[in-house]
Amino acid sequence: MAVIVASTREGRFGPTVAAWFAGEARGRSDLEVDVVDLADEETVTGRLGLADAFAVVTPEYNHSYPAPLKAVIDAHHSEWHAKPVGFVSYGGLSGGLRAVEHLRPVFAELHAVTVRDTVSFHGGRYCFGSDGLPTDPSECGAAAGRLLDRLAWWGTTLREARETRPYVTA
Template identity: 50%
Template sequence: MAALRVATIIGSTREGRVGESVGRWFAEQAGRRADVELTVLDLADFVFPARLPEVATREMDAFAEQIGRAEAFVVVTPEYNRSFPASLKQAIDCAYDEWHGKPAGFVSYGCRSSGLYAVEQLRAVFTELHVVTMRDTVSFNLLDGGVDDAGRPPDDGEPARALTAMLDQLVWWGRALRAARAAVPYIS
């Protein structure tokens, strides 16, 4: 069976962010699997307009095209004020139909709650977009050694086990939904 095309979305665009290190760690770990084909979409590499225009810009279209090509998603998000960053919401809103009938997993980080409030907010957004979200997540508390001084999580232990569980679920749902979309186009 063909590898599942997974878009990893690094949701923070803040200077000095940990998201790039966490996102690259995830990509390295997931890249070891033969059942996934990863694309990393770092939102810091996109220039979206401050206001949503009537006609999408080339950057918006390019992002939506990548979302359309993907068969599953992993969103790497920080938690800012018990939610996810505005940059991530802006990117999510650049696509609509492209999200439908696909699964998403989450890798989150933050202080104390390890980004889980952000994940809960994202679940509500993705439900509206007809995305199936994975129950299991990968999360890191930045205050208790969840990442090293460079912002990189450990390669073993609980993070690796959580990543395996989340990816196993994502691949199962991704394959099931791929087959379903091939049999009957998704109705939104």
């Protein structure tokens, strides 16, 4: 599973959220985790192609998602086909959920399967302590567990399906 850090802004908070979520995922035996930071553009392409599932860690900028994320999504096609995408969002009052809702139809157009369950941090930075961990880990930990369950199931199921019968988009 690729955990994608969508923000590339200076002073961004995404790496903190991504590190926490990746830690939750690494605690499982059914997932291998690769954190793909969009600020490091040179390594993105090959790493996306290797993933069987994606977790996009995104802020909400101006009621939507960051432009660098859109550029990476649009620059790749087959990397997304018949693979699940989950979302971990953060932001102000909406917790990044408007960004997530804008991403769902974009990924649908690329033949990806978005999962219903999300992890959302309303107030972003205020939800984490100075140690980089959530101040109330029970609720977000439970949400992360549900999201990871879905991504693991869909990722395995769709990988097996692609191996049995290649996915056709034309």
